[in-house]
Amino acid sequence: ISDKFSGIMRTFAGKSKITEKNIQDAVEEIKVALLDADVNLRVVRRFINGTMEEALGEKVLKAVDPGQQFVKIVYDRMVALLGDEENQKLLLKGPDTTTVILMMGLQGSGKTTTSAKLAARLKREGRRPLLVAADLVRPAAILQLQVLGESVGVPVFTLEGEKDPSKVAKAALSQARKDQRDILIVDTSGRMHLDQTLMDEIQKVRDAIKPDETLFVADSMTGQNAVAIAQEFEQKVGISGVILSKFDSDTRGGAALSLRSVVGKPIKFIGVGEKMDDIEPFYPERIASRILGMGDIVSLVEKAQSAIDEKDALRMQEKMAKNTFDLQDYLDQLNNMDKMGSMEQLLEMIPGAKGQISEDDIDKAEIRREKAIILSMTYAERANYHIMGPTRRKRVAAGSGTTVSDVNRLLKKFEKMRLTMKKFAKNKKYQAAMLKQMGM
Ligand code: GDP
Ligand code: MG
Numbered sequence: 001i002s003d004k005f006s007g008i009m010r011t012f013a014g015k016s017k018i019t020e021k022n023i024q025d026a027v028e029e030i031k032v033a034l035l036d037a038d039v040n041l042r043v044v045r046r047f048i049n050g051t052m053e054e055a056l057g058e059k060v061l062k063a064v065d066p067g068q069q070f071v072k073i074v075y076d077r078m079v080a081l082l083g084d085e086e087n088q089k090l091l092l093k094g095p096d097t098t099t100v101i102l103m104m105g106l107q108g109s110g111k112t113t114t115s116a117k118l119a120a121r122l123k124r125e126g127r128r129p130l131l132v133a134a135d136l137v138r139p140a141a142i143l144q145l146q147v148l149g150e151s152v153g154v155p156v157f158t159l160e161g162e163k164d165p166s167k168v169a170k171a172a173l174s175q176a177r178k179d180q181r182d183i184l185i186v187d188t189s190g191r192m193h194l195d196q197t198l199m200d201e202i203q204k205v206r207d208a209i210k211p212d213e214t215l216f217v218a219d220s221m222t223g224q225n226a227v228a229i230a231q232e233f234e235q236k237v238g239i240s241g242v243i244l245s246k247f248d249s250d251t252r253g254g255a256a257l258s259l260r261s262v263v264g265k266p267i268k269f270i271g272v273g274e275k276m277d278d279i280e281p282f283y284p285e286r287i288a289s290r291i292l293g294m295g296d297i298v299s300l301v302e303k304a305q306s307a308i309d310e311k312d313a314l315r316m317q318e319k320m321a322k323n324t325f326d327l328q329d330y331l332d333q334l335n336n337m338d339k340m341g342s343m344e345q346l347l348e349m350i351p352g353a354k355g356q357i358s359e360d361d362i363d364k365a366e367i368r369r370e371k372a373i374i375l376s377m378t379y380a381e382r383a384n385y386h387i388m389g390p391t392r393r394k395r396v397a398a399g400s401g402t403t404v405s406d407v408n409r410l411l412k413k414f415e416k417m418r419l420t421m422k423k424f425a426k427n428k429k430y431q432a433a434m435l436k437q438m439g440m
Contacts, residue, residue, distance in 0.1 A: 016060045026067030037252035037291045038223030043261050051077050061304045071294050072301035083284035084266035095182045105217035107190035110245030115187040116148035117279040130181040131156045132172040134165040135189035166208040173209050199236045213240045220244040226255045230263045245271035320421040327382040331374040376400035
């Protein structure tokens with residue numbers, strides 16, 4: 001085992017680091033890919049520069065080159081930027097009140113189709129939506145919504161002869177409340193281009209019904225242009241979420257990235273066809289892959305990363321068995337939390353350790369404090385916490401902005417952790433199980 005182990009140790013020690021120079025080609029390729037996906041030029045620049053800043057100096061994994069690793073970093077960052085877990089769902093009130101959803105966007109962006117798709121989806125979820133035909137500009141618009149509404153079995157509210165969409169919307173809201181309809185979806189008119197009349201009209205509708213969701217529908221094929229339009233709607237009306245229609249076209253979907261980084265609103269759904277169930281929740285990973293179009297490089301790096309994780313875990317196992325796991329190792333673990341799964345997971349692999357180390361010991365709220373404490377310790381202290389007398393503890397507390405009792409708590413916990421590790425990691429049966437688990 002130990003021969004194998006030292007080999008692994010050598011591999012694990014990353015040699016090269018990411019520099020501006022060794023990712024130059026990759027940066028160019030990514031720029032081209034993003035522009036090709038129709039991401040706004042300014043967004044591309046800002047995004048790439050930000051990512052470079054973050055990536056420079058990072059250790060390069062074994063088995064991939066710096067450029068490949070950079071692609072993965074770009075991908076991760078894109079996923080993070082595109083997603084907004086908390087706000088990605090529709091903000092719906094309970095079924096005993098009426099949630100108001102206002103749809104807006106340019107003509108042809110897909111508002112009417114999307115309104116009906118949403119209604120169908122919500123109906124399937126057990127809701128009782130009411131669609132409102134408040135596009136009074138195009139003569140055929142009301143009929144279009146009525147046809148779609150009928151096809152999905154959702155009633156459509158219209159007000160014959162009324163020319164003011166805000167009045168239609170208001171009347172519809174009263175009707176919805178009377179009929180105990182819990183969701184009102186208001187389809188409005190769009191123009192070919194932004195103009196004041198359109199904005200005035202939508203503002204008036206908004207003020208009349210005070211929507212809970214103001215959804216901006218954007219044609220994902222309009223790419224860059226979508227950004228300027230969205231900004232205008234955000235300023236004049238306020239956007240709570242975005243729906244990108246026509247994602248089934250051959251667009252790579254750069255509009256998603258542009259919209260997220262410029263307007264910052266969550267993308268809630270994508271439209272993927274003309275049929276009524278062609279609407280899907282927005283999945284950042286999928287869209288990021290599509291925009292970047294370098295899926296094979298991303299998965300290559302992911303593979304390399306998980307290999308490292310295993311080696312890292314194995315190295316820790318070895319340290320535990322030899323009882324040389326020190327505070328520096330613990331700090332490394334804390335820093336690695338995201339990459340290799342939490343300490344909790346590591347401890348769960350140790351039979352019997354689970355109950356010995358309580359949930360509180362691995363409370364994430366404490367991690368930051370623990371990191372600060374260890375960082376304030378000297379290397380000698382990290383290697384041997386037994387030398388931490390009262391004076392050292394006081395110094396470390398002051399240096400880390402914590403209290404002596406915080407320091408005491410960490411050391412006590414670490415001691416307990418080491419005891420557990422020692423007890424179980426020395427066990428031969430356990431070691432065999434560990435190695436098997438790691439596929440060795
Ligand atoms: P509105 O003017 O904003 O109300 O747009 P419409 O809802 O009338 O849609 C304009 C056109 O785009 C129609 O032909 C729709 O069928 C089509 N459309 C809307 N959403 C999608 C989509 O997600 N995919 C495809 N392929 N077509 C769509
Ligand atoms: Mg329409």
